[in-house]
Amino acid sequence: MREPGLVASDVDGTLLDPMEEVSARTVATAGRVASSGTPFVLVTGRPPRWMPRVVAALGVSGIAVCANGAVTYDTAADRVLHSHDIDPVTLHDVVRELRRELTGCAFAVERATRSAHDDLREQFLAEAEFHRGWMNTDIRVAPTDEMTGKPAMKLLVMNPGMNSAELSAAAAEIIGDRLQSTYSTESGLIEFSAPGVDKAAGLAAVAAELGIARSEVIAFGDMPNDVPMLTWAGHGVAMRNAHPDALAAADEVTTTNAEDGVAEVLERWW
Numbered sequence: 001m002r003e004p005g006l007v008a009s010d011v012d013g014t015l016l017d018p019m020e021e022v023s024a025r026t027v028a029t030a031g032r033v034a035s036s037g038t039p040f041v042l043v044t045g046r047p048p049r050w051m052p053r054v055v056a057a058l059g060v061s062g063i064a065v066c067a068n069g070a071v072t073y074d075t076a077a078d079r080v081l082h083s084h085d086i087d088p089v090t091l092h093d094v095v096r097e098l099r100r101e102l103t104g105c106a107f108a109v110e111r112a113t114r115s116a117h118d119d120l121r122e123q124f125l126a127e128a129e130f131h132r133g134w135m136n137t138d139i140r141v142a143p144t145d146e147m148t149g150k151p152a153m154k155l156l157v158m159n160p161g162m163n164s165a166e167l168s169a170a171a172a173e174i175i176g177d178r179l180q181s182t183y184s185t186e187s188g189l190i191e192f193s194a195p196g197v198d199k200a201a202g203l204a205a206v207a208a209e210l211g212i213a214r215s216e217v218i219a220f221g222d223m224p225n226d227v228p229m230l231t232w233a234g235h236g237v238a239m240r241n242a243h244p245d246a247l248a249a250a251d252e253v254t255t256t257n258a259e260d261g262v263a264e265v266l267e268r269w270w
Contacts, residue, residue: 001235003269005216007033008065008203008229009262011044011054012184013222014239018258022057029263032270034060041065041206043199045184045191045225047154048073048080048116049123068182068225069202070153070193071112083112084197085151086179092148094155094175094192101174104161106130107144109152130158155179155192162188182225191225200228220254220262222246237265 009015017023033040042054042064048071055061061076072081095107108126113119121140125147159167164183168190171181179192199221207217219226219233222242230236230249238250239261247253254261 001218004038004218004235005212006039006041006207006210006218007266008041008043008217008219008233010199010221010223010226010229011042011046013241013257014220014226015042015058015262016054016257017260022054023260023263025260026263027057027059029266029270030058030060033266034062036270038270039063039206039210039212041203042075043069043203043219043221043226043229045182047071047110047123048112049118049120050116051075052078052116063206065199065202065206067110067112067153068191068193069198069200072202072206073116078115078117080112080114083153084194085112085153086155086192086194087151088149090178091152091155092145094179095144095148097174098157098171102159102167102170104159106158107147108139108156108158109147110154110156111150112153126156130156153193157190157192159188164188164190184223184225198228199226200232203229204232218265220265221250222257237261 030040040060045068048066055075064073064075066073070084098105106127106129108130124139125142126139128141164186168181180197181192183190215234217233218235219229220237221230222239224245226246227249236250237252237254238246239257241256254265
């Protein structure tokens with residue numbers, strides 16, 4: 001590949017090391033990319049509220065694609081530019097059907113607000129059973145009807161009796177193509193977005209806005225939610241620590257996220 005016109009990177013398991021930090025080598029490389037005028041776009045399953053710390057550690061701001069492609073977020077201005085949401089009727093129906101057919105499911109929703117720093121109680125709502133299995137504290141326990149009563153950028157489903165691949169397959173049998181599903185952990189947690197929403201679609205929209213061809217994009221990732229982006233990009237790079245699906249989708253495999261795998265590749269040009 002010639003020098004890329006846009007660099008796109010997943011965050012967890014890819015850009016961040018196993019301690020969820022950005023290494024000095026990665027910071028320096030990302031800085032050289034940005035200084036050259038090449039966009040460095042973070043493409044992540046994280047919601048906007050989990051981005052400021054990453055952006056500050058990386059030292060590069062700009063447009064990020066969040067929530068697996070559902071949200072375009074300006075990290076410099078701290079503004080959500082666009083959100084592709086799941087409508088309340090679909091949320092209600094999907095939750096009802098999954099609860100009826102799959103014993104042990106608990107649910108939560110992520111809602112898009114204007115800023116990453118808006119009231120957390122309006123950004124992440126969950127059932128009590130989901131809350132008990134979730135390690136983060138930025139969550140509001142809410143009744144199911146309230147949780148599904150407004151549009152959401154993401155529906156999360158947790159089931160401790162299954163791994164994520166099993167849960168994803170079982171859920172797909174029930175809801176079909178009404179929502180787009182993926183996962184970024186093996187621990188029985190899957191994520192649903194509106195139909196057609198994934199990391200590839202979100203990244204493609206950003207690239208088109210910037211006038212950058214698909215063939216000029218290099219993308220890095222490690223999990224099944226990265227597969228659409230890795231296959232869409234002109235050059236897809238999986239981390240050596242990646243899920244087998246991501247490894248199979250990539251054009252190249254770099255070193256692990258503990259070994260600065262993103263920087264290892266980008267140093268060919270910067």
